[in-house]
Amino acid sequence: MKLNSLLPSFAFSIAAMSSLSNADALDSLGHIHSLSFAGEEQQTLLLGAHHGLYSYQHNNANLVSKQAFDVMGLAREPKTGTVFASGHPPQGGNTGLLRSDDGGKNFTLVSEGLDGPVDFHQLAISAVDPRRIYGVHGGLQVSNDGGKSWRKAGALPPKLLKLAASNTQLNRLYAASEQGFFVSQNSGETWQKSLSSPATTVVTHQGRVFAFIVGQGLVVANESDMQWREIYNAFGLQVLLDLAVSGDGQRLVGLSQKGELLESLNKGESWNSLPPKPQPVTTQEMNGRKIYQANCQSCHGIEAVGETYSIDGLTTEGFLFAPALNGSMHGWHHTDEQLVKTIMDGSPRTAKMPAWKGTLSETDALDTIAYLKTLWGEKQKRCQGPGHMDRNCLQGH
Numbered sequence: 210m211k212l213n214s215l216l217p218s219f220a221f222s223i224a225a226m227s228s229l230s231n232a233d234a235l236d237s238l239g240h241i242h243s244l245s246f247a248g249e250e251q252q253t254l255l256l257g258a259h260h261g262l263y264s265y266q267h268n269n270a271n272l273v274s275k276q277a278f279d280v281m282g283l284a285r286e287p288k289t290g291t292v293f294a295s296g297h298p299p300q301g302g303n304t305g306l307l308r309s310d311d312g313g314k315n316f317t318l319v320s321e322g323l324d325g326p327v328d329f330h331q332l333a334i335s336a337v338d339p340r341r342i343y344g345v346h347g348g349l350q351v352s353n354d355g356g357k358s359w360r361k362a363g364a365l366p367p368k369l370l371k372l373a374a375s376n377t378q379l380n381r382l383y384a385a386s387e388q389g390f391f392v393s394q395n396s397g398e399t400w401q402k403s404l405s406s407p408a409t410t411v412v413t414h415q416g417r418v419f420a421f422i423v424g425q426g427l428v429v430a431n432e433s434d435m436q437w438r439e440i441y442n443a444f445g446l447q448v449l450l451d452l453a454v455s456g457d458g459q460r461l462v463g464l465s466q467k468g469e470l471l472e473s474l475n476k477g478e479s480w481n482s483l484p485p486k487p488q489p490v491t492t493q494e495m496n497g498r499k500i501y502q503a504n505c506q507s508c509h510g511i512e513a514v515g516e517t518y519s520i521d522g523l524t525t526e527g528f529l530f531a532p533a534l535n536g537s538m539h540g541w542h543h544t545d546e547q548l549v550k551t552i553m554d555g556s557p558r559t560a561k562m563p564a565w566k567g568t569l570s571e572t573d574a575l576d577t578i579a580y581l582k583t584l585w586g587e588k589q590k591r592c593q594g595p596g597h598m599d600r601n602c603l604q605g606h
C-alpha cells in the first residue's frame with residue numbers, strides 16, 4: 210500500500226498546522242494541549258492549556274488551577290475524579306507528575322518519575338485499577354502505585370500521538386500513532402498494529418474506545434469485540450488530536466490540529482465549532498451561504514472546513530485536497546479581487562477547482578466571499594491580503 214510513503218508529508222502537515230493560531234475566543238489560554246470532562250456528572254469541560262488548567266462553560270474559559278503551569282498531559286480517574294497532570298512550570302523545567310483531589314484547583318507533586326523531573330506529554334490511568342498509571346517521557350513509564358514509583362515499559366509505536374488505558378482489561382493499552390492504531394495486551398511491553406491508517410487520537414469511555422482515524426473520521430468500538438463503527442467522517446481537513454466524552458456519553462468535545470475546539474451534542478453524529486461560528490446576518494452573507502452550499506460545499510466541506518481526508522486522497526500521488534476556506538488555511542492571504550479571480554477562472558493547477566464564470570456572476574462570487582468571511586476570525590478579517598505579512602497587524606496593533 211502506498212499510504213506509508215505519503216505519511217511523512219502528512220506528519221509534516223500536522224506539525225506545521227499545530228503552530229497556527231487558536232480560535233480567537235480562546236487566544237488568551239495559549240495553546241490547548243489536552244481535554245477532559247470533570248465534575249460529578251462529568252459535564253464540565255477542562256482544558257489543559259499553556260497558561261494552566263481551565264474550565265470552559267458557556268463559551269467562557271476560567272482558570273481553575275491556582276498554580277500557573279503549561280499543562281501537557283492530563284488524565285482523570287473516572288471513579289474518584291482525581292486529576293493528574295504534568296507539564297512545565299512558568300520558570301522552565303518540568304513539573305513531574307502532579308495530582309489534584311479538588312477538581313484541578315490545587316496540585317501536589319506525586320513523584321518526579323524516571324529520569325525526572327518528567328513532563329509526561331501523555332498520561333493514562335486504568336479505570337480497572339487507578340493505581341495503574343502510564344506516562345510518556347523518554348519512552349513509556351508504568352506505575353502500579355498511583356504514580357509514586359515507576360518502571361520503564363517496552364518501545365512505543367513510532368510517532369505516537371495519543372495513549373489510552375482500557376476500561377475493562379488492566380493490562381490493555383491503546384496507542385494512536387501516525388503509523389496506525391496499536392493495541393498492547395501487556396501494559397506496553399509489546400504492541401500489535403490493528404489499523405494501518407494514521408490514528409491521531411484515542412480515548413476510552415465506559416467500555417468503549419473512540420479513535421480518530423485519518424480517512425475514516427471518528428470511529429468507536431466496544432472493548433469486548435473491537436469491531437469499529439464509523440460515527441462521523443465530515444471533519445474536512447481537521448483531525449482530532451484529543452477527545453473528551455461527557456459522563457452520559459451525549460456530549461463530545463474534540464481538539465483539532467489547529468488548536469480549535471469542536472463540539473457534538475448528539476454522541477458525535479453532528480459537529481460544530483466551539484464557540485459556534487456566527488450565523489450569516491446580511492442579505493449578502495445569507496445569499497453567499499446559499500451559493501456556497503449549492504456549489505462549493507461538496508468539495509470544500511461543511512462550513513468550509515476543507516475536503517475531508519480520504520484513503521484515496523492519502524494514497525494518490527499529487528492529490529490536491531480542496532483547502533479549508535474558513536480562515537484556518539491561507540485563503541485569507543488573498544485579497545477579494547484575487548479570490549474572485551480564482552473562483553471565476555478556476556485553479557491553474559487542477560481542473561478539480563473549475564472556473565465558475567459560466568455559472569456564477571462576480572456578484573455571486575463576492576457574496577460567497579462575504580459568507581466565507583463570517584467563518585473567519587478577527588485576525589483573518591483584519592489582516593486579509595497583504596496584511597497577513599504585516600507583523601503589527603497580526604499582533605493586533
Ligand code: HEC
Binds near residue numbers: 500506551565577
Ligand atoms: C470539485 C471540487 C471543488 C468545487 C466544487 C469547488 N472547489 Fe474550490 N478548490 C478545489 C480544489 C481542489 C482547490 C485547490 C486548487 C489548487 O490547489 O490549485 C480549490 C481551491 C479554491 C480556492 C483557492 C484557495 C486558496 O487558498 O488559494 C478558492 C478561493 C476556492 N477554491 C473557492 C471555491 C468556491 C467559492 C467554490 C464554489 C463556487 C468552489 N471553490 C468549488 C476544489 C473545488
